Amino acid sequence: MTISKNLSFQLVKKTFDFFAATPLPHWPKLAWYLFAWLAWKIMGIKLGQEYILVFRPFKVVVDVQGRGGLVFLHEILVRHIYDVAEVGQNTTVRTVFDAGANCGFFALYQATAHPERRVFCFEPHPATFQHLQKNIAANHLEQRVFPIHAAVGATTGECSIHISEESSMAFVNTSPLQLLQAPKSVKVPLMSLDAFAEKEGVWPDYLKIDVEGFESEVLRGAPHCLERARWVMLEYHSPALKEECRLLLIKSGFETEQIGNELWFGRKTKSQ
Numbered sequence: 391m392t393i394s395k396n397l398s399f400q401l402v403k404k405t406f407d408f409f410a411a412t413p414l415p416h417w418p419k420l421a422w423y424l425f426a427w428l429a430w431k432i433m434g435i436k437l438g439q440e441y442i443l444v445f446r447p448f449k450v451v452v453d454v455q456g457r458g459g460l461v462f463l464h465e466i467l468v469r470h471i472y473d474v475a476e477v478g479q480n481t482t483v484r485t486v487f488d489a490g491a492n493c494g495f496f497a498l499y500q501a502t503a504h505p506e507r508r509v510f511c512f513e514p515h516p517a518t519f520q521h522l523q524k525n526i527a528a529n530h531l532e533q534r535v536f537p538i539h540a541a542v543g544a545t546t547g548e549c550s551i552h553i554s555e556e557s558s559m560a561f562v563n564t565s566p567l568q569l570l571q572a573p574k575s576v577k578v579p580l581m582s583l584d585a586f587a588e589k590e591g592v593w594p595d596y597l598k599i600d601v602e603g604f605e606s607e608v609l610r611g612a613p614h615c616l617e618r619a620r621w622v623m624l625e626y627h628s629p630a631l632k633e634e635c636r637l638l639l640i641k642s643g644f645e646t647e648q649i650g651n652e653l654w655f656g657r658k659t660k661s662q
Contacts, residue, residue, distance in 0.1 A: 407468040408445070408460075416444040423452060430454045442528055448498040451524040458521055459493035459558040466495040474655055477596060477621050483507060487583060487594040487615065489542040489608050490601040492558055494522040494535065501534050508534050510592070514541035514551050514578045515560035538586070540579040542601060544611040549580040562604045582611030593618040600625040609638040616642035622656035623649075 405424060412420050419441065426437035436454055443450050445467055452458030465471045477483060484506060488497050491511035500509050513519045519539045526535045541549050541562055551560045552573045587593050597619050599608050605624055609616070616622070622644060626632040635654055636646050644656030 404464055404468075407464060411445045411467045413444060413446065419443060423454075426454045427456055431456070447502040449525070449528045450493070450495070451521060451528050457517065457556070457558055459495070459518070462492050462558070463495045466499050471650055471653065472496060472598065472623055474621070474623070474649070476657070478503070481506060483595045483620075485592055485594050486510070486596045486598065488512065489583065489597070489599045491522055491537070492518055494525045494537070496598055497535050498525060498529060498531065501531050502529065508536070510586075510594075511535060511537045512540055512542045512581075513537065514539065515553050515558060516576065516578070517553075517555070518558040518560065521558065540581045541604075542583060542611065543580050543604060543607040544582060546581045546585045548577055550575045550577050559602060561602050562607075583608065583615045584612050587615055595620055597622045597624075599623070603627045603631065606631060606634045606638060609635060609642075613642065616644075620658045622654070624654045624656070625652050626654060627652070
């Protein structure tokens with residue numbers, strides 16, 4: 391495995407970041423996992439299969455192949471890309487929909503930082519969904535974090551997603567396939583957020599949407615959820631998608647604000 395100087399610097403920095411986010415008594419396990427991951431990546435030697443790592447404020451189940459989504463964990467625990475004070479400090483937020491939950495780090499953060507919140511997680515990738523379930527169980531959050539194995543879009547039925555054994559990401563559309571090694575297509579359930587909410591009788595106060603280029607379809611399938619939601623956090627993946635999602639949010643009564651490089655934050659206007 392050849393590692394560039396820039397990538398080496400990023401790996402070292404993220405390693406220090408993860409140690410900073412880990413309670414001191416759990417440093418040895420994190421160090422051993424990182425050694426096992428390197429042994430697998432460099433020499434193909436498997437030193438165990440799964441590890442439970444303890445961070446603040448939750449635990450994460452990872453495997454030595456590195457398919458536990460730690461890149462996304464870094465975004466949640468270290469970069470705090472989704473943190474917005476007006477949502478984080480609001481105790482009236484009770485229900486969160488997480489479309490594109492990946493391994494569940496955003497959901498775990500919401501549930502552990504805010505004991506009054508329930509989080510409904512939608513994730514289509516079969517292997518990633520299993521990691522999501524394991525992370526929920528490791529933190530004993532089965533009563534407040536609910537995994538749904540489905541892609542989210544404008545309609546309900548079935549769809550094909552593109553996945554890879556080397557990645558925790560899944561794509562409904564084909565444009566980002568260059569991000570996957572040896573992609574393959576599998577069929578999974580497809581549902582709209584409105585259909586789910588109406589069936590289960592639960593409506594979101596807060597929507598987080600990160601579905602790898604399918605965000606506008608999620609919004610089109612959620613007009614009633616958007617009527618009830620007060621905040622939306624949405625990741626876009628192209629300039630065209632950015633504008634399309636902004637207009638859909640404005641149409642649903644939100645004022646929008648860009649956060650970082652790829653996030654739209656929407657808050658319901660007072661007139662709504």
